[in-house]
Amino acid sequence: MEKKEQLYEGKAKKVFATDDADYCIVSYKDDATAFNGEKKGTIAGKGVVNNRMSNMLCKLLEQKGVPSHYVEELSDRETLVKKVDIVPLEVIIRNTAAGSFSKRFGIAEGTKLKCPTLEYCLKDDALGDPMINDTQILAIDAATREELDKIAAMAYKVNEVLIEFFRTIGIELIDFKIEFGRFHGDIILADEISPDTCRLWDIETHQKLDKDRFRRDMGGVEEAYAEVFKRLNLD
Numbered sequence: 001m002e003k004k005e006q007l008y009e010g011k012a013k014k015v016f017a018t019d020d021a022d023y024c025i026v027s028y029k030d031d032a033t034a035f036n037g038e039k040k041g042t043i044a045g046k047g048v049v050n051n052r053m054s055n056m057l058c059k060l061l062e063q064k065g066v067p068s069h070y071v072e073e074l075s076d077r078e079t080l081v082k083k084v085d086i087v088p089l090e091v092i093i094r095n096t097a098a099g100s101f102s103k104r105f106g107i108a109e110g111t112k113l114k115c116p117t118l119e120y121c122l123k124d125d126a127l128g129d130p131m132i133n134d135t136q137i138l139a140i141d142a143a144t145r146e147e148l149d150k151i152a153a154m155a156y157k158v159n160e161v162l163i164e165f166f167r168t169i170g171i172e173l174i175d176f177k178i179e180f181g182r183f184h185g186d187i188i189l190a191d192e193i194s195p196d197t198c199r200l201w202d203i204e205t206h207q208k209l210d211k212d213r214f215r216r217d218m219g220g221v222e223e224a225y226a227e228v229f230k231r232l233n234l235d
């Protein structure tokens with residue numbers, strides 16, 4: 001498929017059209033932002049890690065019955081994906097308290113939750129991606145009841161598959177954010193699954209192997225992405 005004009009440039013990726021309206025090409029950058037773009041930086045090699053990791057996880061999830069936008073890895077940084085109409089929600093699953101959950105509820109980071117939680121944020125940079133509940137989502141028509149039921153079921157399934165997978169490479173899945181898209185009437189997993197969008201802690205040492213190192217100026221950012229990549233055994 002031929003790469004055509006750039007359709008969009010986001011904070012961490014560029015999207016290009018192809019000669020088929022059903023497909024586009026995602027190109028992963030090393031650019032990193034946090035706090036709704038207030039903090040900016042570069043994480044050398046991040047684009048490659050996030051591209052290859054997302055693709056590997058999409059393939060695994062597809063095998064486990066979760067359909068995704070993934071079609072074909074074109075290079076270290078570029079992937080052919082199905083062109084979806086994105087559902088304007090960030091879907092967050094948590095297994096262990098951290099980040100905004102810890103802050104909001106006053107629960108120490110690292111506290112295991114009795115059951116996984118599911119929460120939604122409305123994808124709207126101008127509003128700072130505010131948290132939104134089911135009834136609000138239906139009321140503003142961000143998604144239908146049927147779509148939301150599918151999204152919730154798929155998100156929990158993604159959690160089960162990813163917890164198990166990460167455990168095999170010595171990583172605890174603390175929480176993650178995923179997004180979904182509409183494609184010919186179906187709801188499929190879209191966007192990346194990477195250290196940008198997951199909290200990943202070493203099972204033994206609880207060392208953070210994710211973007212929190214950048215968000216919190218902890219140092220060792222590139223090293224953390226490289227460590228996750230190494231454990232994925234993709235080379």
Ligand code: TMP
Nearest residue numbers: 098099100101175176177196197198199
């Ligand atoms: P939070 O604790 O800051 O709400 O983050 C929850 C999860 O969502 C965490 O794994 C990081 C991820 N996340 C994103 O992928 N994008 C974002 O813009 C934010 C705020 C969090």
